[in-house]
Amino acid sequence: MKREDLESIQAWICEVKSLKRVVVSGRRKSHLPRYQRIDIRPVMIRDEIQLQLVGHDGKQDTTKNFKASEFKVEELLDDGYANLLIERIDQTLTIRITKQGNIKVHRSNTVSSDEVDLDHDHKKRRVLPPSDPIFTALGISSSKGDLIPKQSDKYRQVDDFLRIIESVEKDLGTDSISIADLGCGNAYLTFAVHRYLSRKGVQVKVVGVDSKAESRARNSKISEELAIENEVEFVASTIKDFPNRKVDLVIALHACDTATDDALAWAVKGGAKVILVSPCCHHELNKNLKAQDEESESIFSNGIMKERFADLLTDSLRAEILKLHGYRTNIFEFVSVDHTPRNLMIRAVFTGRKGERSKYEKVCTKWQINPYLAQLLD
Structure with missing residues (x-):
């Protein structure tokens, strides 16, 4: 130059x-x-x-x-x-x-405006502002409605998740929506999704399910403080033992190992219109996965590489199984890895059009596996 x-x-x-x-x-x-x-x-x-x-x-x-x-x-x-x-x-x-x-x-x-924008901090549109009462009740914002700095990652995660809810609203309908949050933990998403849809005039009924009784007690107290206990209920139960019911939307974020499969099976059996699941650890397939040829031996000789391969294969097969049951599926990153390393989301929308079984079976045959989710839905 x-x-x-x-x-x-x-x-x-x-x-x-x-x-x-x-x-x-x-x-x-x-x-x-x-x-x-x-x-x-x-x-x-x-x-x-x-x-x-x-x-x-x-x-x-x-x-x-x-x-x-x-x-x-x-x-x-x-x-x-x-x-x-x-x-x-x-x-x-x-x-x-x-x-x-x-x-x-x-x-x-240059044909655009002569005005130059010198604002160094462009404000991103927030689906629910930090000043919303639910964030104060959840301990994400102060009593004055200001975001607590150490809770900023949690707030961004909630905000990013609500954008996914925006993307599937047309698939849920607009009059009344029933929701199950399986493995809800401290119920950040449970309350946020209810609040977001309620503000739009939708009649919303939500059940949050978690195995810890203390989570049920804490979340129920917050529900009462917000005067929404008739719309948001909490149950202490494992996902596997929670009785199936008909709902429109099933949420499950970071349910550990096969609990993700329990959530997916629960959703499919209940005829959910939309399923949003973010898997956590993937131990079940990893421990049963064995190298089938020289190429895979080179991968599996390194423990971390085998683990990551098992993670990807597990979620790919979960998506394929959902397709076999009439769901349109895709897998994507829903929040920056800076905020959580568990950042993949499986989004499934029921269409009734079932996927091709032969492709799924070829993968299972190649790796000599029978995914836990398939066993739950057989």
Whole structure:
């Protein structure tokens, strides 16, 4: 790259009073940049305009703030990025860096607003604000409605889960919804889901099930404090022993090992419209899984690799079994691994269209396994 080209790009970005945003993306041949994309924009921090860089690696975002005098575009480009979009008040510059390192620049007029947003802390829309009374009752927020710092991860987890509820509302209906939270623990999600749907005018009945009697007592007390004891009840029972009933939505987050299978089987037998399950540990399949060929022996010789493979295989087969019972399923990360390492979610929506059994059976035959969930539903 020519020195004068780098100096021009540096100046275009560091004239912060005229800058709207920068997008850095793509990669040059034989390079592997740290981030898939970087967004840069001017922000006001302590009465000084600085540059905020947000790097996206596909899993999480990393944010750093720089004074304009400290920012070095050369270091950024040396990482191997191929494209820069620099949007200024007066013009937009599209920059492409060739595999030979040459810089091609295209200029065009900026057609968007001249206003530059210098807010350094963009507020994310929250499904339920921290000031909602349920968060005070649950010990997540103070009596004044302010989020307690050490509870911020729990609050984000609840907020992310409510966004998943938003995604399945159309599958649940709008008049009345019955919900079972299996393995509810301290019932953060139980109360949050009830509150969210009730605020929309939906008639909601929720039962929270947990094996610990002290959890039932604590949660029932909170339910009474919130004057919703007729809508939210709690039962002390294992999932396996809890009598089946017809519900629209089944929730089970971090039910340990085969308790996740108990929750899934309970939901299927009860004809749940929607199932949202986040598995925890996966011991059952791991202890029965054996290498079937030389390739798998190389994986299974390392305990942690075998464990992770068993985790993925367990959840994949759970999803396939749900398909065989008429559910549309997908598995995704529902919260950043920064907040909890157990961050996979199985989402299943009943459609009545059953999946192909032969594919599932081939996997079971290959690994000589009979998943516990399949045994529960036989």
